[in-house]
Amino acid sequence: MPLVTSEQMLLDAQKNGYAVAAFNIENMEMAQAVTRGAEKLRSPVMLQTTPSTLRYAGLHYYYAIAKAAADSVNVPVAIHLDHRDIFELAMQAFRQGYTSIMIDGSPKVFEENIAITKSVVDACRTSGIPIEAELGRVGGKEDDLDSGAAGYTLPEEAAEFMERTGANTLAVGIGTAHGVYKKEPKLDVERLSAIRRVVNIPLVLHGASGLSDNAVRDCIKRGICKVNFATELRIAFSNGVKQVLKETPDVFDPKKYLAAGREAVERVVREKILVCGCNR
Numbered sequence: 001m002p003l004v005t006s007e008q009m010l011l012d013a014q015k016n017g018y019a020v021a022a023f024n025i026e027n028m029e030m031a032q033a034v035t036r037g038a039e040k041l042r043s044p045v046m047l048q049t050t051p052s053t054l055r056y057a058g059l060h061y062y063y064a065i066a067k068a069a070a071d072s073v074n075v076p077v078a079i080h081l082d083h084r085d086i087f088e089l090a091m092q093a094f095r096q097g098y099t100s101i102m103i104d105g106s107p108k109v110f111e112e113n114i115a116i117t118k119s120v121v122d123a124c125r126t127s128g129i130p131i132e133a134e135l136g137r138v139g140g141k142e143d144d145l146d147s148g149a150a151g152y153t154l155p156e157e158a159a160e161f162m163e164r165t166g167a168n169t170l171a172v173g174i175g176t177a178h179g180v181y182k183k184e185p186k187l188d189v190e191r192l193s194a195i196r197r198v199v200n201i202p203l204v205l206h207g208a209s210g211l212s213d214n215a216v217r218d219c220i221k222r223g224i225c226k227v228n229f230a231t232e233l234r235i236a237f238s239n240g241v242k243q244v245l246k247e248t249p250d251v252f253d254p255k256k257y258l259a260a261g262r263e264a265v266e267r268v269v270r271e272k273i274l275v276c277g278c279n280r
Contacts, residue, residue, distance in 0.1 A: 003070045006078040006100035006226075007130040007168055009044040010202040013225040018277035019205075019216075022046035023269060024082060024230035025062070026053055029262040030237060031069040037269035039073040041279035045269075046100065048082040048228065051089060059096045067097075080132070082228070090120045094129055102132040102171070110157060117165040125166075132204060132226075135161050136173025152191060159198040169202045169226060170195075174219075176207030187215060189222055196223030204228065213275045220276065229272050233265050240264030 006020070013020050023034045025047050038045035047069065049062045063079060070077035080100035081093040090103050103120040105113035117133045124131055136153030153172040162170060172195055175187045196203065202225035208216055209231035216227060240261035244251060251257060273279050 001070065001074055001076070003067055003097070003099050004076045004078055005128060005130055006046055006080060006132075007128070009046075009076050009078065010130075010169060010225050012044075013278065014202045014223075017220070019220045019225050019227045020044055020046060020278050021269070021272045021276045022048050022080060022082075022226055022228045023233055023272075024048045024050060024053070024228070025065070026056075026234065026237070027258075028065050028069075029258050030233060030265050031065045032072075033233075033237075033262045033265035034269050035069040035073045035075075035077055037266045038075050038077070038273065041270060041273050042075060043273045043278045043280065044076040044078075045273070045278075046078045046080050046226070048080045048230075050082050050230075051084045051086075054089075059092055059098075063096050063098065085116060087116060087119055091123060094124055094127070098129070100130055100132065102134070104134045104171075106134040106136060106151070106171075106173070110161075114161060114164050117161075117167055121166045130168035132169045132171060133161070133165060133167035134171040134173075134204075134206075152188060153195055155191070155194040155198050158195050162199050162201060167201070169204050170199060171204040171206050174205075176205060176211070184210065184212060184215070187211075187219065189218055192219060192222045192224070202226060209233075216275050217277075227272070227276050229268075232268055232272075236264040236268045237261040 009020050025031045047066045066079035078099045081098050083104045085105050090101050103117050105116045121131045136151050151173050174192050175185045203223045204226040205219050205224045206228045208227045209229050241257045244257040244260045
């Protein structure tokens with residue numbers, strides 16, 4: 001089916017107490033793995049691209065991949081711009097046809113974060129493209145995005161931030177980080193509950209790769225409606241490719257090892273969808 005915006009799928013998740021799984025993709029095979037896994041479980045899903053991924057091939061390539069993947073399945077699929085605090089990149093994604101956009105002003109001071117977030121919200125409002133914002137910093141490193149140490153979201157700031165920006169969803173800082181965890185983090189779930197009490201829009205959890213299933217489910221119960229997964233998919237894809245090259249080192253057809261990577265990613269996708277409870 002055609003690409004859809006993320007707004008209704010996330011409002012449905014909020015209403016019904018589950019979360020939509022959002023997966024960062026790097027190539028055609030990963031997009032196919034995500035959408036095929038979602039279709040098998042009858043789940044809505046979000047494909048995401050980071051700025052460094054877009055520099056690798058360009059917005060038009062990844063939009064075309066996402067559109068083709070969505071057209072091949074019968075479940076709702078959105079294409080989302082993940083991270084970055086650059087207004088121009090958000091507008092490029094908007095003009096390209098992305099159906100969900102994140103503007104990440106969390107590295108900036110509070111007033112600057114409000115200003116850049118509101119500018120993107122205002123630019124996209126008339127076209128109905130939903131905007132994800134971030135307040136409090138998700139730490140760690142993803143691609144060339146180095147967020148440093150995690151910064152926690154203050155509930156009292158969250159209420160003011162959402163009122164002044166009009167963003168559709170909010171990514172919160174509760175102790176997660178991008179990249180590979182050396183040990184599972186201790187999440188401030190009481191802070192998440194406090195944010196939920198003062199903010200009535202869908203909340204987003206970044207840095208979920210490596211969290212236990214129980215930790216993710218607890219966050220969903222406390223108000224998370226979208227969960228991002230990136231690192232685990234990259235690891236799965238790479239391991240699938242490596243296994244084929246190890247077992248058949250003379251293979252020269254890329255389809256052989258790329259298909260193995262695709263299958264490995266799809267297994268992870270199905271697992272995460274079940275954890276998020278978005279299978280229908």
